Amino acid sequence: MRRSLFAACVVAVWVTTTARCARATTCAVAPGTDARLGTIDGRARLNWIEQRLDQEASKGNLWGRGWAIGIGAAGVGSLAPVPFVAASDRIDWYAGAGTAAIGVIPFVVAPLAVTRDAPKLRAAVAGVPPDDDARVCALLIDAEGKLAADAADEKWQQGWWMHAGNVAFNTGVLLFLGLGYHHWTSGAINALSGAAVGEVILATQPTNLIEDAAAYDRGELSGAAHAMSLGWMYGGRF
Numbered sequence: 001m002r003r004s005l006f007a008a009c010v011v012a013v014w015v016t017t018t019a020r021c022a023r024a025t026t027c028a029v030a031p032g033t034d035a036r037l038g039t040i041d042g043r044a045r046l047n048w049i050e051q052r053l054d055q056e057a058s059k060g061n062l063w064g065r066g067w068a069i070g071i072g073a074a075g076v077g078s079l080a081p082v083p084f085v086a087a088s089d090r091i092d093w094y095a096g097a098g099t100a101a102i103g104v105i106p107f108v109v110a111p112l113a114v115t116r117d118a119p120k121l122r123a124a125v126a127g128v129p130p131d132d133d134a135r136v137c138a139l140l141i142d143a144e145g146k147l148a149a150d151a152a153d154e155k156w157q158q159g160w161w162m163h164a165g166n167v168a169f170n171t172g173v174l175l176f177l178g179l180g181y182h183h184w185t186s187g188a189i190n191a192l193s194g195a196a197v198g199e200v201i202l203a204t205q206p207t208n209l210i211e212d213a214a215a216y217d218r219g220e221l222s223g224a225a226h227a228m229s230l231g232w233m234y235g236g237r238f
Helices: 002-022 035-039 042-079 087-109 114-126 133-156 160-181 184-204 208-217 224-230
Strands: none
Touching: 042 087, 042 114, 042 133, 042 184, 042 208, 087 160, 087 184, 114 133, 133 208, 160 184
């Protein structure tokens, strides 16, 4: 009798879990996106976006913090020779430290948007009940907005104006030391090295979300279309 009761409980749990994994959550498709998105489970779409944002946020934090620490250290290092050089030459080293301090500011004040959005989305997804389809779809709309905005932020950071600003700023350093103190050689060294570092920073910035957002709009979510049948998302939060 006990064995029969235990077997019945096991079967009931298996049937409930199977039905739950097989049930798809249908969420609306935003205007301008491929209709194929509507055939993909809403939870799978939400998980796909969350994973992409998490991955990019990790890269963005590493990129931003790494450059901020490196530039800051270089600025502090520029002050080390000051006591050992002639007073008339100290401005060259002060200028190097000053430009380094200015270079750190963007990483602290305006980091990549995804580094702020990814933790917010992760926390929101963690709080969604597994059987609340309405909240899943509402959160999916917010996640789609974050994906699009963060991709646009990365694209903006790669615009020609960023390169122009880099050149203009370092040209200003050259003119400051050259016209102000007649230190054209050190001014040129500061300007050229600063411009080179600026271009490397721009070249190493994470930009994966630009293609991820485009792929999402095309409905090309690798693995998401089969996630429901595998019950993958229910092994985690859903």
